[in-house]
Every structure is written in C-alpha cells, then in structure tokens.
Amino acid sequence: xxxxxxxxxxxxxxxxxxxxxxxxxxxxxxxxxxxxxxxxxxxxxxxxxxxxxxxxxxxxxxxxxxxxxxxxxxxxxxxxxxxxxxxxxxxxxxxxxxxxxxxxxxxxxxxxxxxxxxxxxxxxxxxxxxxxxxxxxxxxxxxxxxxxxxxxxxxxxxxxxxxxxxxxxxxxxxxxxxxx
Amino acid sequence: xxxxxxxxxxxxxxxxxxxxxxxxxxxxxxxxxxxxxxxxxxxxxxxxxxxxxxxxxxxxxxxxxxxxxxxxxxxxxxxxxxxxxxxxxxxxxxxxxxxxxxxxxxxxxxxxxxxxxxxxxxxxxxxxxxxxxxxxxxx
Amino acid sequence: xxxxxxxxxxxxxxxxxxxxxxxxxxxxxxxxxxxxxxxxxxxxxxxxxxxxxxxxxxxxxxxxxxxxxxxxxxxxxxxxxxxxxxxxxxxxxxxxxxxxxxxxxxxxxxxxxxxxxxxxxxxxxxxxxxxxxxxxxxxxxxxxxxxxxxxxxxxxxxxxxxxxxxxxxxxxxxxxxxxxxxxxxxxxxxxxxxxxxxxxxxxxxxxxxxxxxxxxxxxxxxxxxxxxxxxxxxxxxxxxxxxxxxxxxxxxxxxxxxxxxxxxxxxxxxxxxxxxxxxxxxxxxxxxxxxxxxxxxxxxxxxxxxxxxxxxxxxxxxxxxxxxxxxxxxxxxxxxxxxxxxxxxxxxxxxxxxxxxxxxxxxxxxxxxxxxxxxxxxxxxxxxxxxxxxxxxxxxxxxxxxxxxx
Numbered sequence: 014x015x016x017x018x019x020x021x022x023x024x025x026x027x028x029x030x031x032x033x034x035x036x037x038x039x040x041x042x043x044x045x046x047x048x049x050x051x052x053x054x055x056x057x058x059x060x061x062x063x064x065x066x067x068x069x070x071x072x073x074x075x076x077x078x079x080x081x082x083x084x085x086x087x088x089x090x091x092x093x094x095x096x097x098x099x100x101x102x103x104x105x106x107x108x109x110x111x112x113x114x115x116x117x118x119x120x121x122x123x124x125x126x127x128x129x130x131x132x133x134x135x136x137x138x139x140x141x142x143x144x145x146x147x148x149x150x151x152x153x154x155x156x157x158x159x160x161x162x163x164x165x166x167x168x169x170x171x172x173x174x175x176x177x178x179x180x181x182x183x184x185x186x187x188x189x190x191x192x193x
Numbered sequence: 194x195x196x197x198x199x200x201x202x203x204x205x206x207x208x209x210x211x212x213x214x215x216x217x218x219x220x221x222x223x224x225x226x227x228x229x230x231x232x233x234x235x236x237x238x239x240x241x242x243x244x245x246x247x248x249x250x251x252x253x254x255x256x257x258x259x260x261x262x263x264x265x266x267x268x269x270x271x272x273x274x275x276x277x278x279x280x281x282x283x284x285x286x287x288x289x290x291x292x293x294x295x296x297x298x299x300x301x302x303x304x305x306x307x308x309x310x311x312x313x314x315x316x317x318x319x320x321x322x323x324x325x326x327x328x329x330x331x332x
Numbered sequence: 333x334x335x336x337x338x339x340x341x342x343x344x345x346x347x348x349x350x351x352x353x354x355x356x357x358x359x360x361x362x363x364x365x366x367x368x369x370x371x372x373x374x375x376x377x378x379x380x381x382x383x384x385x386x387x388x389x390x391x392x393x394x395x396x397x398x399x400x401x402x403x404x405x406x407x408x409x410x411x412x413x414x415x416x417x418x419x420x421x422x423x424x425x426x427x428x429x430x431x432x433x434x435x436x437x438x439x440x441x442x443x444x445x446x447x448x449x450x451x452x453x454x455x456x457x458x459x460x461x462x463x464x465x466x467x468x469x470x471x472x473x474x475x476x477x478x479x480x481x482x483x484x485x486x487x488x489x490x491x492x493x494x495x496x497x498x499x500x501x502x503x504x505x506x507x508x509x510x511x512x513x514x515x516x517x518x519x520x521x522x523x524x525x526x527x528x529x530x531x532x533x534x535x536x537x538x539x540x541x542x543x544x545x546x547x548x549x550x551x552x553x554x555x556x557x558x559x560x561x562x563x564x565x566x567x568x569x570x571x572x573x574x575x576x577x578x579x580x581x582x583x584x585x586x587x588x589x590x591x592x593x594x595x596x597x598x599x600x601x602x603x604x605x606x607x608x609x610x611x612x613x614x615x616x617x618x619x620x621x622x623x624x625x626x627x628x629x630x631x632x633x634x635x636x637x638x639x640x641x642x643x644x645x646x647x648x649x650x651x652x653x654x655x656x657x658x659x660x661x662x663x664x665x666x667x668x669x670x671x672x673x674x675x676x677x678x679x680x681x682x683x684x685x686x687x688x689x690x691x692x693x694x695x696x697x698x699x700x701x702x703x704x705x706x707x708x709x710x711x712x713x714x715x716x717x718x719x720x721x722x723x724x725x726x727x728x729x730x731x732x733x734x735x736x737x738x
Contacts, residue, residue: 020351036340039347049347051355053362210540217547256532285535288528306539308575309568310546313539 014061015124016054017090022061023050025086026068038067055126058150077154084158092166105167106142106191109160110134130156135186142189151182160189199225200325203248205237205265206230206283207257214310215252218317226321234260238268241275247331250301250324251280255291263291266298277330281320401475401496404482407489409433409449421475421498423468438464438472448477452492456481462499474500527585531578538571538578573700580702584689587633587709597631599624599638603658606639616646616654624660625667628737629714637710638671640703641730645673648728666716666733674727683720707732714738 027035039048042063046056069076092099098119102108108116112132120127130148137143146153157173164171170192178184202219206212212230219226229248231237234257241247251269255262262282269275279301284291292303304320307313395402401418405411409432414422424431437445441463452458457480464472479494545567549556556564603620612618627634638658645656651674660669678686689705711718716733 032344033337033340036343039343047347047350049350049354051351051358053355053358208536208540210543211536214539214543217543256529256536284532285539286528286532288525288532290525291528308535308539308542308571310543313543 014056014058015052015127016050016056017052018087019050019056019061019064020052021087021090022064022083025083030072034068034071037071038064041067041071058128080152080154081158081161084155085162087155088159088162088166099166103167105164105169105171106137106139106189108163108167109144109189110137110142112144132156132187140191142187144187144189145178146185146187147183149183153177153182153185153187156187160187164191199227200250200321201227201229201246201248202250202252202321203229203231203237203240204252204283205232205234205257205262206252206254207232208254211254211306214313215317218314219321221314222318222321224321224325233257234262234265234268237265241269241278244274247274247278249279249329250321251278252283253280255282255284255286255295263294263298266295266300270299279324279327279329281324398495401498402493403433403496404491404493405433406491407453409435409445412491418496421467421473421496422465436465436467438466440464452479452481453489473498474503524586527582531582534578535575538575542568542571577700577702580700580706581689583636584702584706584709587706587713595628595631596626597629597634598626599634602631602635602638605635606642610639610643610646612646613649613654615652616649616656618642618646618656619658621657621659624658625662625736627667627714627734629734633710633713637707637732640707641671644703645671645675645728648675649673650676663733666735668731668733670729670731672727672729677724677726678720678722678728679724680722683722687718 023035023039026038042048042060044060044063046060050056065076065079068074068079072079098116099108102111109132113134117129120129128150130146130150130152133145133147135143135145146156153175157175160171160173172190172192174188174190176186176188178186204212204215206215216228219228229240231240237251253262253265257265260268262284266280269278269280276299281302281304282295282300283304283306285306287305295303301324302320304316307316395413396415398415399417401421402415403411403418404413411424411426411431411433414424414426419425422431422436424436434442434445434449445463448458448461448463457478459478461477461479462474463477464474466472476497476499477494478497479492481489482491482493484490545564549561549564600620600623603624607618610618642656642658646654649656655672655674657672658669659672660667686704687708690701708718711732711734714734715738716735718730718732720728720730722728
C-alpha cells in the first residue's frame with residue numbers, strides 16, 4: 014500500500030486526536046515498519062489494518078466510519094495534488110462511472126504496482142449509478158467517503174446505499190442516487 | 194395442277210463447261226425454260242438493255258473477268274428496272290465474306306456448286322421450280 | 333511538559349527522522365533509476381538517429397541510382413533536386429542554371445503542363461502524364477511523368493516529386509509496331525482472300541471434269557466394259573478426294589486467332605451436335621465422362637476441333653468393341669481435355685509428325701492429312717497445347733488445353 018495513505022492517515026489522526034493518539038496506535042499495533050512512513054514508500058496493507066483496529070479500539074469509532082472520514086480527508090489530497098485530473102469532469106456520476114476505465118488506468122501510469130479495487134458498472138442513468146465493488150481489502154467505506162466528496166466537489170450530493178454481497182465486505186453493491 | 198409457264202433464264206458465266214452443265218440440266222427437266230447466255234458482265238448488261246425481253250431469273254457466277262459478280266450485282270441493284278430481277282449466285286466459293294456481301298447488296302439466293310453432277314442437277318431443278326411459282330415484277 | 337509527552341515527542345521525532353532517511357533512500361534509488369533510464373534513452377536515441385541516417389542514405393542512394401530521371405521541384409515547378417539520370421535526360425544541371433519544368437516544356441504544350449500542375453496540386457498526384465520537353469541541346473523528347481506532392485508534417489504541400497521517363501524511343505517503337513500489326517492484318521486478309529480464290533479456281537475444273545465424265549457415261553450407256561466403268565468410278569473417287577483436300581486446306585488457312593469471337597459456348601451442346609453429325613458405327617461407344625464446361629470462343633471452330641479428333645478416333649478403330657471417352661480437368665486458367673480411344677494406336681516416331689499438314693499416316697479415302705493440323709491450329713489460337721499418349725494396338729489419348737477466356 015502506498016505510503017501516502019499511511020502518512021495522510023497519521024496526519025489526520027494527529028489533527029483530530031493529537032500526537033498522543035498517533036503514538037498510541039503505533040505503539041499498540043504490530044508494525045513491521047515500526048510506524049515509520051514516508052509518502053513515497055510502499056508498505057504492507059496489514060499495517061493499515063492494524064492501525065485502523067488500534068484507532069477504532071482507542072476512539073470507540075467503528076472502522077467503517079473511520080475509513081469514511083479518512084476517505085473524505087483523502088479526497089482533498091487528490092484535489093490539491095491532481096487538480097487537472099478532476100477538472101476533466103463536470104459531473105460526479107460521469108466521474109464515478111469512469112473509475113474503472115479511466116481513473117484507474119491513469120493511476121496505474123503513475124503507480125504501476127498499485128493494487129486497486131474494481132468497480133463494475135451495473136446500471137447507469139443521468140441521475141443514478143449502480144456499481145459492484147470488488148476488493149480483497151474490503152475498504153468499501155473508503156470508497157463511499159471518496160464518493161461523498163466527489164459529489165460535494167461538484168456542489169451536489171447523493172444518497173449512497175451499500176449492499177454487502179459478501180459478509181466480509183469484499184463484494185459490495187453501491188447504489189448511488191443523485192439528490193435533486 | 195397449273196402448267197408451269199415458260200421461264201426465261203439468263204446465265205452469266207465465262208466457263209464453257211459450266212454453261213454446258215446448266216444447258217444439259219435444263220434439257221433434262223420437264224420444264225419450259227429458255228436459256229440466254231452471257232460470257233461476262235458487259236455482255237449481260239448489253240442483253241439487259243432490251244427491256245422488252247428481260248429474263249425471269251439470273252444465274253450469276255461470282256468469279257468473272259472484267260466486272261466481277263458483286264460489281265455486276267451492284268450495277269443491277271442501282272438500276273430502276275433491273276433491280277427487280279431475281280438474281281441467284283451460282284458459285285463454288287463459300288467465302289463467308291462473299292455470301293455476306295451478296296446478301297447485303299441483295300440477292301435472291303446463293304447456291305454452292307457441288308462436286309457431283311447429280312447433286313448439281315438436283316439443286317438447279319429445285320431452284321428453277323421455286324422461281325417458276327413465284328410472282329415476279331414486270332415493268 | 334510531562335515525561336510521557338516527551339517520550340511521545342521523542343518517538344515521533346525518531347519516526348520522522350527514520351521516515352526522512354527512508355524517503356531519502358527511496359528518492360536516491362529513484363534518482364539512480366532515472367539516471368539509468370536516461371542513459372538507456374540516450375542510447376536508443378542514438379540508435380534511432382542512426383536508423384534515420386540509414387534511411388536517409390538509402391533514399392539518397394535510390395534518388396541517385398534510380399534509372400529513371402527523378403526530380404524534386406517546388407510548387408511553382410522550379411527544380412530543387414535532380415538525379416544523374418535527370419541531368420542526362422535534360423542536359424541541365426541545376427547547380428549552374430536554375431530551371432523550371434514549365435520552361436522546358438515544348439511550347440505547344442505549355443497550357444497542358446500548367447493544367448497538369450493544377451491537377452497535381454488538387455489530387456496530390458498525376459500518373460502517366462505524357463509531355464514533350466526540350467533538352468538543353470534543343471532536342472525534343474517525349475517523357476512520361478508520374479508525380480506526387482510532398483507534404484510537411486502538418487499536411488501542407490511543400491514540394492512535388494516526379495519520376496520522368498523518356499519514352500521517345502518507346503513511342504516510336506509502339507508506332508512502328510502498330511503499323512506492322514496493321515500491315516500484318518492486311519496481309520492476313522489478303523492471304524485469306526487469296527486462299528478463297530485459289531480454292532475456287534482449283535475446285536471449278538474438278539466440277540467440270542466430274543460433269544464431263546458423267547456425260548460420257550450417260551451418253552454411252554451400256555457400251556463400256558466392267559473395267560472401264562471401274563476406272564470411271566476411280567476418277568470420281570479421286571476427284572472427291574481432291575475436292576476434300578482443297579476444302580481442308582482452305583479451312584486450315586481460315587483458322588486464325590481473329591476468328592475467335594467471344595461468345596459463351598456450351599461444350600455439352602457442341603458434343604451433342606457432333607454426336608448427331610458423325611456416323612457412329614454400332615460397335616463403337618462414344619461417351620462423355622462428365623458434364624463439359626462452357627468456354628468463351630468461336631462455336632464452329634470448337635466443334636471442328638472436337639469433331640476432327642473424335643472422327644479420327646472412329647476412323648482408326650480396329651477393335652470389336654470401340655471405346656471413345658471424352659473427359660476434362662479444370663486447371664485454373666485453362667481446361668485440359670482428353671479424348672481417349674482403344675484404336676490402332678500411333679507409333680512414337682509419328683507423334684510429332686501427325687500434326688504437320690498433309691501428313692496422313694494412312695492411305696485412306698477420307699483422310700487428307702489436314703485434320704490434325706487444323707486441330708493444332710485451333711488449339712493454338714486458344715493459347716493451348718496438344719499432345720498425345722499412345723501404345724500401338726492399344727489405343728491413343730489426345731490431350732489438349734484451351735484457355736477459358738482469351
């Protein structure tokens with residue numbers, strides 16, 4: 014997993030809960046890296062899981078909720094780092110529908126070894142989109158957070174319903190309906 | 194059966210034996226045929242000047258000295274009176290070009306002379322019989 | 333500050349430092365990778381440059397060595413480059429005197445070349461444009477030009493290139509050829525005409541003799557003995573053979589490729605006709621192995637071809653049960669036919685000879701020795717070949733090919 018995902022998480026934790034919380038979750042997790050992260054490095058996903066578990070335990074917030082909040086924070090990283098990328102779109106539905114065929118393709122150009130989830134479009138209209146999320150990481154909530162921010166970015170909002178097709182969350186259907 | 198009327202035939206032929214052949218053929222037929230002979234085209238044209246005694250039928254050889262058969266035919270066909278005379282070509286030449294040219298100018302028939310005299314006789318008889326029952330233009 | 337928070341800060345600091353070192357290491361690594369990549373790129377750039385150079389020199393070689401004259405000119409016709417052949421042809425060298433193509437065109441064709449230039453500009457190319465040019469020495473040459481526009485990378489026309497071929501001699505030869513062909517045609521026609529006249533002149537006396545003999549017999553009926561009557565009949569037979577010979581020779585001389593008219597001929601119908609025309613004795617079985625194809629050509633010639641071969645097969649049958657089989661194979665552009673019999677066969681030493689005119693192997697009333705030479709001539713007029721396989725006493729197979737479409 015890309016280092017930026019770790020550094021941004023820890024920055025967010027520090028911002029919301031203070032440096033003590035950062036220290037706590039690093040100390041409470043079993044981390045191969047010893048909690049040393051740099052945005053340009055690559056680290057095991059297990060460390061992320063471990064950090065999230067510790068954070069959830071220390072704050073009493075569910076992992077799903079944590080991921081969603083983190084995703085909303087992460088979106089702003091994208092906004093700052095790749096403004097031109099977002100400028101290519103003028104509609105949130107269009108942008109989300111292009112995840113698989115466009116966004117991920119571009120991501121792979123920058124990070125050839127990135128491990129990305131798949132988003133298969135099942136149904137699409139001007140106002141709605143149904144996609145099937147598949148990933149062994151089960152980070153669907155992260156996806157949802159990014160989606161929320163996407164709508165916000167285009168000054169819009171949406172109702173997003175998630176249907177877990179598998180108990181462990183490795184397959185989730187997103188039913189996204191744009192609010193009028 | 195109506196009796197076949199008298200026919201006057203002009204033969205234009207330079208070969209003596211060919212003339213004899215036709216003469217002999219006519220003599221064998223039970224028909225009243227008068228044969229007039231011309232050795233070449235000029236002689237024939239001389240004979241045809243007398244509009245009172247025009248033949249009913251002309252047998253014309255294609256290979257003749259001076260005016261050849263087709264030239265002679267063209268002269269006939271450009272004459273207001275003579276153009277109505279049925280002219281039958283009697284030749285050994287099966288040259289397709291000649292046959293075409295003759296029919297183009299206007300012939301009443303094109304008869305190939307066979308080798309065997311019997312067959313020749315048969316052809317002449319049929320031709321004369323045919324023309325004897327035809328209505329002809331007399332001017 | 334509490335002891336705990338100091339420890340936290342120390343740990344954070346330690347992590348930050350380790351992270352910085354890690355980042356530096358990673359960046360160092362990336363920098364090295366970038367350096368290697370740059371090296372590789374430089375190398376492949378050199379290779380590309382080399383390839384471009386190679387192509388350029390190849391083109392230069394083509395430009396210089398092409399046998400035809402090659403010129404590059406700007407869009408107004410001013411010659412920018414010309415190869416040695418072009419210099420040889422036109423006599424000008426642009427290094428010494430700049431020339432414009434339009435200026436060296438023959439005065440009569442000035443308007444024509446200007447129009448051709450317009451056409452070139454509009455269509456992007458001009459093919460086989462023939463024009464007279466005047467060389468430096470003042471000689472007029474007829475040239476054939478194939479030209480095309482050269483575009484820059486933005487598809488903007490920048491120049492024109494042309495291959496200029498001197499066709500002065502060629503045109504001259506072509507004209508000569510045409511004259512010769514016309515002459516040949518005329519002399520062929522004359523020959524044909526001559527053959528008809530000769531045949532007529534030869535046939536006429538035969539008719540006379542026949543008639544005279546007939547009359548002698550008729551006029552002296554009952555006065556000749558057996559032997560004389562037999563001799564008279566020999567005269568008839570001789571005359572008939574002579575007549576046939578003259579007809580055959582005329583026929584032979586009439587087979588020329590010009591007689592091939594391009595109508596579709598169904599060979600099945602031809603075969604049926606032959607079957608009806610030929611006298612087929614009861615003991616001979618003539619059969620067609622399979623449905624025959626159609627071929628473009630002259631019906632009567634094709635009939636003559638098959639008829640002559642089949643009638644030969646009938647004539648030279650010596651078996652109690654004669655078999656004649658007609659078959660064919662599709663060979664793409666050609667059909668290959670075969671006519672197989674179980675007759676007397678032909679000795680190997682005669683296989684060539686039989687196709688020559690007047691070469692009959694048998695003293696036969698019906699045979700004049702012309703039939704197979706006509707067959708060969710017809711086959712050749714269809715660009716085909718004829719040959720045979722034969723065993724004495726066992727039979728003969730004639731093979732021949734005919735081009736499907738001439």
